[in-house]
Amino acid sequence: MVVRTTRIDHEVMDNGGYTAAARLRVSDAEREPTIERLKDAYAEGRLDEDEFEMRMHLAMTAGTRAELVTVVADLGRPVPEHASAREMTTDVSGEDRMLAALAHGSGMVPLIIPPLVLMLLSGKRSEYVRRQAAEAVNFQLTLLLVTIVTFGLGAVVYVVAWVAALIAAVYALGGRHFRYPWTLRAIK
Known part of the structure; x- marks a missing residue:
């Protein structure tokens, strides 16, 4: 199988429509902003209890960044694609x-x-x-x-x-x- 790639805004997209970064595996630290966003949406009344629980389960079991983004895509304020970048601060003395x-x-x-x-x-x-x-x-x-x-x-x-x-x-x-x-x- 041949995967064709095209360059779009400095990201490589495959023929499945995902950027190379979106297909990367996620860590627990990268799940945290998504979980916080779901809690905020539930508190704001944007999600009912059943949908909140379902989305929490999806966020906790997400394997890639694309799956995390999908969980909160319709809630506004998207999760930063590189959430783990906030974990490391390189310019700290x-x-x-x-x-x-x-x-x-x-x-x-x-x-x-x-x-x-x-x-x-x-x-x-x-x-x-x-x-x-x-x-x-x-x-x-x-x-x-x-x-x-x-x-x-x-x-x-x-x-x-x-x-x-x-x-x-x-x-x-x-x-x-x-x-x-x-x-x-x-x-x-």
Whole structure:
């Protein structure tokens, strides 16, 4: 079988109508924007519960970028074709990476003050540091709320928080964005 290709807007399209990039396999990180878009559409009332569940299943089982785009194509705000490009930040300085890692690493001590100070001071000059410090602040706030609501029993969760903070610090040192799971995001 011969596949003919044509060049269109710097993308190669095969005779199936997909760009070469659209046929690439997707990672869990690339599924996240699609899942967020589906949640937004459900919250906005654009999808009923059955359709939301079906599309969530399709997004979770999608194998290629083209399949992900199809899941949200009629909802507006299309998913960026290269969603994983947002995960890596190549223009972040070593100092910014270190400060972001410090913001996350300060989660080893259950205090909200160190990441908050980093967000307020260093965040003015570096968007990367601000975003990572805000994520660390949100994580610390969530842990604090869980501890208060459970009358102190939630403090056991801090053991897991140490592992999460260490992983986040490693991501930040590598110049990658990190998002904690199950976190209330009060600060954006």
